[in-house]
Amino acid sequence: MGIRWRDTEITSLSAVECQVAALAALGHTDQRIADQLAIAVRAVEACLAAVYRKLDVRSSRDLAYKFHLSGGFAPYS
Numbered sequence: 001m002g003i004r005w006r007d008t009e010i011t012s013l014s015a016v017e018c019q020v021a022a023l024a025a026l027g028h029t030d031q032r033i034a035d036q037l038a039i040a041v042r043a044v045e046a047c048l049a050a051v052y053r054k055l056d057v058r059s060s061r062d063l064a065y066k067f068h069l070s071g072g073f074a075p076y077s
Helices: 008-012 014-027 031-037 041-055 060-069
Strands: 004-005 073-075
Touching: 014 031, 014 041, 014 060, 031 041, 041 060
Parallel strands: none
Antiparallel strands: 004 073
16 A cells, blocks of 8 residues: 555656655655565655655655645545
């Protein structure tokens, strides 16, 4: 079971990018995200860079705002 964002714009993100983005939008640090997903911090940083580019945001604050506007996340069906 994973998560996906409700907003259709988010469909360009991979499953891992969605998870990383959701956790970042909720205020988790890169280290905490890496620990939760059992991936390297560098992988989290790379995912966030891709997410920012794909969603045209410049900061974690912008990401959190977009996450809020999209209605959050829902379980994959």
